[in-house]
Amino acid sequence: MIIAHGPAGYLLTKIFTTTILRNSIGSITNSRRYNLLILAGIVGGIMPDFDFIYHIFIDSDRTPHHSYITHMPIFWICMMSLLGITGKMLKKPWFSTVTITMCSAALLHLICDTITGTIYWLYPFNMHPFNVFTVSGKYIWWVHNYIYHWTFLIEITIVTIAMAVFLxxxxxxxxxxxxxxxxxxxxxxxxxxxxxxxxxxxxxxxxxxxxxxxxxxxxxxxxxxxxxxxxxxxxx
Known part of the structure; x- marks a missing residue:
């Protein structure tokens, strides 16, 4: 996916705030805690792609960025567990709530990437890549390969729903x-x-x-x- 990771993280956080986290943030949707949680979900939704900076400027496009540790599900599961336990030990439940939300959005990012990308869900036990659909590489610019694929309609749908909920x-x-x-x-x-x-x-x-x-x-x-x-x- 290209444009739908942030909106997907936003929608996931909206679901959290209206269900399991409703009691911890209160009913006021413009509160400081609510806004912080929404921001954490959006940032978490795009966070795995931060490795693209390393991919372009340091790795010089030698290795597919989906092969980096930041695109491995085990990394975000460990981060979620570690930060959640840290918040509990420090008796700061709100810290745990924010970090778990952020890591959950990052895992959703990987789920979305599995639609047309390749994600190593069994790493480190197995390096078999998983994906639902394969996008051909017939265009020179890789972005065209995705936006001309029919699955790009899924991204448009996610963005549209997120805008509808936000507005x-x-x-x-x-x-x-x-x-x-x-x-x-x-x-x-x-x-x-x-x-x-x-x-x-x-x-x-x-x-x-x-x-x-x-x-x-x-x-x-x-x-x-x-x-x-x-x-x-x-x-x-």
Whole structure:
């Protein structure tokens, strides 16, 4: 993933603050503790990629940065355990809460990277890389290989949801739905807008699949057409 790590960490922290951590931070969402926890989640979400600085300026792009210790799940599990125990020993539960949240967001980063990247989940016992989908390296700039892959839509979805939660759009949507239920004209307008949005989404999806597979499906269809035409001419 490229753009969704920070937003994913934000969403994870929002879930924490409304469930298991609700009693420890209180109900005031603009409190200092709440803001600190949200910041910890966002920073934790992008923290594993800090090794990219070393990768570019010191390692000179010789080693894939997913091979560094900061991209190993065992590293963040150990950090979470160590910092959590330290906070408990120092009798500072809030320190443990912040650091565990940050490390949890870092682990979520690795889960997201597993979608199209390679993460060594069994390190140090096994160096087998795990990934769900493989992104081809047909473009010179590696970023293009990811943004033209259909899984980039997952990143866009995560970013969109994070923005909606941050801007409290769900509350606005509930208010709009209340108004729409009372007006049939508005219902027709929103149905048409929804159909248009669905059509645009399908076009983007088809376009991304087309980019990803480099028109191989269409090339096979053309080859099949030429094959049939050639055989038909021979029969004649």
């Amino acid at each position: 409290q759009i769900p509350k606005t949507i509930r208010y709009l739905l209340t108004i729409i239920r009372r007006d049939k004209t508005l219902q027709k307008i929103f149905i048409r807008l929804g159909v248009c949005a669905l059509g645009i989404t399908l076009i983007i999806l088809i376009g991304s699949i087309k980019f990803d597979f480099d028109n191989r499906v269409f090339q096979k269809i053309i080859k099949l057409k030429h094959y049939i035409s050639r055989n038909a001419s021979i029969i004649r």
